[in-house]
């Protein structure tokens with residue numbers, strides 16, 4: 355059965371009969387049109403979830419930091435660890451390897467996640483805020499320790515990193531005295547989506563990532579009332595994801611933002627994230643690289 359999730363456009367899919375297999379036919383089209391699908395009540399185990407996810411994430415990304423891979427299905431990695439709440443964000447939109455798809459699978463339920471459609475969000479903003487953000491480039495500034503960027507990129511010297519990053523639009527970095535990296539990345543506050551139209555789907559709302567600064571391209575701070583308007587509107591439009599074990603959420607990370615409530619320590623939420631198309635620039639399994647994607651990319655292990 356297919357119904358709107360909250361006020362849509364995301365959908366909630368439930369099995370036609372007990373024990374029904376996860377749907378496959380038509381899923382790609384529904385996802386393209388609606389941005390997010392919550393598959394509830396299928397009771398998927400790790401095998402089924404991992405296989406299903408790889409149908410729709412054809413190039414998966416595993417991050418070597420802050421996530422733990424499932425003991426058997428290595429593409430399944432834990433969602434961000436810890437128990438703190440995170441506000442709305444698009445995964446990795448502050449770095450040039452912004453993924454296009456995320457598939458979450460609930461092993462042990464905790465508290466809800468929430469999603470919001472970035473196109474609905476743009477429509478619901480006041481004309482003033484929309485005008486302020488239209489054509490605005492955001493500058494995301496992030497700090498990576500030496501160990502982090504060495505592991506993500508597979509290189510450890512400055513020249514190699516400069517070569518990898520040279521052709522990524524809007525991306526720049528400076529080396530810090532102790533070997534760390536301060537990165538800057540320019541992202542449009544509102545970007546076009548091929549199906550949904552103008553979309554706000556990025557990390558501009560504080561409280562999603564720690565250690566991340568967002569400003570105008572020239573370094574000026576964003577106005578508090580603009581940030582507050584985006585945040586309040588996102589929360590007003592949000593749909594909750596109330597997990598049961600075996601549920602799956604798949605979303606278009608270029609259109610739909612996600613958030614989570616504070617979590618109990620026993621929660622186990624895994625995800626497969628990556629790109630919906632294998633793409634000509636797919637890298638061999640295990641290779642490390644800065645991966646240019648959508649004119650945005652990142653410092654990660656890609657496979």
Ligand SMILES: [Fe+2]
Nearest residue numbers: 434443445612
């Ligand atoms: Fe996230």
